[in-house]
Amino acid sequence: MLDVQKIRKDFPILNREVNSKPLVYLDNAATSQTPQQVIDVIVDYYQNYNANIHRGVHFLSQEATDKYEQARQKIQKHFNAEKSHEIIFTSGTTHGINLVANGFSSLLQKDDEILVSAMEHHSNIVPWQMLAERTGAVLKVIPMNEEGELIMDVFHDLLGAKTKLVFCNHISNALGTINPIKEIIDSAHNVGAAVLIDGAQAAPHIQADVQALDVDFYTVSAHKMCGPTGVGVLYGKEEWLNKLPPYQGGGEMIAEVTFEKTTYADLPHKFEAGTPNICGGIAFGAALDYMNSIGFQKIAAYEHELLKYATEQLLSIEGLRIYGTAQEKTSVISFNIEGVHPYDIGTILDKLGIAVRTGHHCAQPIMDFYKIPGTVRASFCFYNTKEEVDVLVEGVKRARNMLL
Structure with a gap:
């Protein structure tokens, strides 16, 4: 398994605070972060x-x-x-x-x-x-x-x-x-x-x-x-x-x-x-x-573990639906909460220091297929942790309670 805490030290930006909260960066499908070595x-x-x-x-x-x-x-x-x-x-x-x-x-x-x-x-x-x-x-x-x-x-x-x-x-x-x-x-x-x-x-x-x-x-x-x-x-x-x-x-x-x-x-x-x-x-x-140097097989195994954990934790939230439940998938979770616009969830998460993507993700035909305006997308990388998943889940729960 990966030494994730050691890996995280390679990424200076992960030490940032956003809105006086530790940054939880979960927008890796848009852009991953850059290690000091690069x-x-x-x-x-x-x-x-x-x-x-x-x-x-x-x-x-x-x-x-x-x-x-x-x-x-x-x-x-x-x-x-x-x-x-x-x-x-x-x-x-x-x-x-x-x-x-x-x-x-x-x-x-x-x-x-x-x-x-x-x-x-x-x-x-x-x-x-x-x-x-x-x-x-x-x-x-x-x-x-x-x-x-x-x-x-x-x-x-x-x-x-x-x-x-x-x-x-x-x-x-x-x-x-x-x-x-x-x-x-x-x-x-x-x-x-x-x-x-x-x-x-x-x-x-x-x-x-x-x-x-x-x-x-x-x-x-x-x-x-x-x-x-x-x-x-x-x-x-x-x-x-x-x-x-x-x-x-x-x-x-x-x-x-x-x-x-x-x-x-x-x-x-x-x-x-x-x-x-x-x-x-x-x-x-x-x-x-x-x-x-980390190894793609190790990266894939660890990210699959993160995906499985995050999926289980998010599905425990009442009214939450995940879009994209293919048997073969990687560390991306697109979801909505019934009755809540994804942009509103993303805005509240940002106030909590959690970076996710909201909208149609430049894939509007997919959103039209599901008849939705967009989703909240959390996407994970090998430097993310289960503790960050827990912060995301608590943030989504808080957003749900505020918006419903």
Whole structure:
């Protein structure tokens, strides 16, 4: 088991008080906190070798380039990509999804079909709607049931010769459901379709092996994995990345430029126009080092224990309903209390120093499915404790008593 008290000492922000109360941070599905080890890497970059990469012959540029490319290799190893140039640095998951959607604009034809699940984040819905509008492709939805699980029989019925792309999150940010992505990937490949998996919520909890999954594209964000905001990666199979045109034009992504014609650089630079978030990429590598030093199997086991405990304690509160009761889920609990608006609960919890998320969590179709305006979402990380769960439960009880 984890030495959680030792781990908590790595996170300076956990010592804060909010509204004169000890901070209980339970909004990890939105953004995880950053350990001192990663903060030190960020400070070291700006203090000691801040320079642009790939283009300079001077010492600082070469040092920054080496550390940036070493981070790419760490990410390649972590996700078990076959080649380092299959790892494309992005500003985050949304950027990665839009890069792929833009590229497929030139590959889809009218009446081609693209499938998306009913439990997606808006960033894995809107780009595909825009793609469908541009190309005349037809967007179809894989439905979900009351437990917050995809209805796989319908998914298999939707697949056909016209299916060209399938999109699904690995884990739902609103419900915590772990989707059967290996079945989805294999079934899509059987009809010749490509698959993009949104791994933003899964990456902090599950160490995905992109080769074992045989996934075509997998996207993640560093800020959900103890890293900085504004950086992430898109993994893509080399064959697919070579088929897609560049997403942006500018410096770095070119081989040769004349006013008559421009030729593009090889992977990964073809998709990395302009000066990247150099420090962010290096810090992402440091964040992976930190999480791997703890161990993802230990993290998963501990978070499952937290989830089970929190679920049991919250369900003891009269009138409380949890949305998302899939058999396979991770440490996210979305709930409401009958007769109380989630925003009001979140406001009272904030006064008690408890940070949760309220609203539709950028997953409005899920809320429409349940016919609710939103939920209170408590999302746990390996640095949270059962004592913090107890504080949350007492806070929800207090909010209920005040609002009913």
